[in-house]
Each structure stands twice: as C-alpha cells, then as structure tokens.
Amino acid sequence: MPIDIFEYANLWPENTGLPMTVWIKSGGGVRDVPLSDVQIMVNTAHGNSTDIERTATVGIKPTPHLREGNLSSSDLAAVSKWVALNEDVLIDSWEGRISLGDAFHGLTKV
Numbered sequence: 001m002p003i004d005i006f007e008y009a010n011l012w013p014e015n016t017g018l019p020m021t022v023w024i025k026s027g028g029g030v031r032d033v034p035l036s037d038v039q040i041m042v043n044t045a046h047g048n049s050t051d052i053e054r055t056a057t058v059g060i061k062p063t064p065h066l067r068e069g070n071l072s073s074s075d076l077a078a079v080s081k082w083v084a085l086n087e088d089v090l091i092d093s094w095e096g097r098i099s100l101g102d103a104f105h106g107l108t109k110v
Helices: 073-094 100-106
Strands: 008-011 020-025 039-046 055-059 065-068
Touching (some): 020 073, 055 073
Antiparallel strands (some): 039 055, 055 065
C-alpha cells in the first residue's frame, strides 16, 4: 500500500513515552481497507527526528509486527507495547472516525 506522508502526523517521544518519533494516520482513511493494513510509521533514530528516509512501518493487526524497514528488537518491543495500549485509538484515527486532536488526547504513554 503506498504511503502519502501528508496523511500522517508525528508524535514525539514526550507524547508517547517511546524513544523515537511515531507517525500516525491523521484521519480520512478508507473504511473498506482491511484492518490488517492499518499501520504506523516509526523513526529508526531516537529523539524527535522526522526523517522519512529513516522509518520503519509497523502493522497493528492482528498483533503489532514489523512490516517494512528495520527496528532493533528492543525498539520493536517498545513500539508493540505502545500499539497494544493504543490500538483502538490508532484504528479510529486511521479510519477517520476521530479527529487528530481526539487521537492525541486518547493515546496512552508507555
């Protein structure tokens, strides 16, 4: 599935509790896309980096899993924990059922 970066919003480490920036779909998603296609992007560099060239893609369903790119096992474990805590919000944001503001307020830090 091609990624349009303009449909994503970034969350810095202070927003998520993760060591790196996470990009979530910011609404307007297509509701007929299978849940197995719902994903987030994760910067591979720690900190507030938003370098699109240094990202990995993590699928949300059926369980968090690396779809593309590289993450260390500890980073993937941390991202997987965060995704599991926030699965409903991430899916609702992806499908456009909630606003980006509602997503920000509904997310739980790890």
